[in-house]
Amino acid sequence: MNRLAVELPGLSLKNPVMPASGCFGFGREYAQFYDLSKLGAIMIKATTKKPRFGNPTPRVAETPSGMLNAIGLQNPGLEKVMEEELPWLEQFDVPIIANIAGSTMEEYVEVAKHISKAPNVCALELNISCPNVKKGGIAFGTVPEIAAELTMLVKEVSEVPVYVKLSPNVANIVEMAKAIEAAGADGLTMINTLLGMRIDVKTAKPILANRTGGLSGPAIKPIAIRMIYEVSQAVSIPIIGMGGIQSAEDVIEFFYAGASAVAVGTANFIDPFVCPNIIDKLPTLLDELGIGHISECTGRSWKKGERSVYCGA
């Protein structure tokens, strides 16, 4: 029995750990460090219809136990991703989750229609929560009715299951999640970055050229945990959890909160080996916790009848 294998809509994962979109490019850089087949899945960098340069630099600023980024969805565009990046990834035994973004509903639909036909794309991740683009992105992720409409339109054309990436920059994330579930989403991924800002003490000006950016890293983990805890009890579709994960213990905590799989983001920047290291440590940690299969952890923090995990196993 593979204790780490997880079944989700469209995804048969050998383990529940995957790099998060925007933190792994299209995998090429990390393939220099390890065999990408080791990963549960790969969430590729957000793809838009046309190539995007993104925002001016500086694009990153460090914060206590975190970082702000304002990359601005830089990517080579749908055509190049279809012709070069996805075929290159086919050499690895790993399902791809294609993160898609756009500035109009039509653009999302067009990207979804084409990219979902790629042989190794097993699911889409609808990016309606990027805080760093003026048009699109977060604009679609803060109004439940708009998010639901977009989800429905993308579902109509997608050949693979659709996961919607939720923004934490909303008043009521449960309401948002419910609207997206009702619109037919197959799963949720959460959380995207939190909108933040830093100002240079010497110049009195924002450090990021974009002024504001998305906060990620260990600093946001408690927020992600709380939001997954709330949303997972309110919806019945699975959640891929993310937000500051850097260890096997963090993975278990996300599962306890209600996640069925996890994505590792910023930690890849600090330790390129973080994903395979976490995957290697999970079985030992499950042993220590007396847990047979990782799926047993999902929602353990709120499920009735689930108490101490030590059962003498």
Next chain:
Amino acid sequence: MKREHMTVVRHEQIAKNIYEITLSGHLVEEMNAPGQFVHVKVTSQTAPLLRRPLSLCRIDQDASECTLIYRKVGIGTTLLSEKRPGETVDVLGPLGNGFPLDAVEKGQRALLVGGGIGVPPLYELAKQLVEKGVIVTNVLGFQTKDAVFYEQEFSMFGETYVATVDGSYGMKGFVTDVIDQRGISFDVLYACGPKPMLKALEQAFPHKEVYLSLEERMGCGIGACFACVCRVPDSETAYKKVCSDGPVFKAGEVVL
């Protein structure tokens, strides 16, 4: 490119807020190109979270040692400055592409221009160029007298001029003033330093072969995060990443 906890062998302050740290470890075997950098995690804690890109100043294969020179400016480099011999530092590297040594032939002249904390990578470059039989001239620019370092070290490899912006040491002015006033001739120019200096050099020598090493805020250091991109001339979407396509670029290759 690997990750290793390297051991601090020596660590001392060599100018105002400027520190020289020598590390030993197997990672040195991977290092050969001057201008490459390493990505240093100064603490195992989550704050500060990110690594610090520091250029290689000296590579000593026989001793399995490498030397980095950095300026103490913030919390990360302050923590690094507290590391003592025997302690370890988490290093990822070597990263990026260094200065091309084959751009200059034996007997030809190379001009090396460094500004402030851009000076260190030129040391290993000067060493390797001289070993190759290239005639090296060094022009080193600093803000003020207190910030000057490595003048002696560079003068071992060739004629070395020092300039300070406030004139408190060496010639007064910028590195470009020194090159003008001394009428220094060269076949190839290699430079590392602040962007205004690199721009001035690029504009001053449009018909020469010029290689520039850029500095930029980095996230991952390996090309994955897209934090350190710069534009390519005459394109709306083309880009180069300073960390993995650079940090050394031929003048004109990227928009400064």
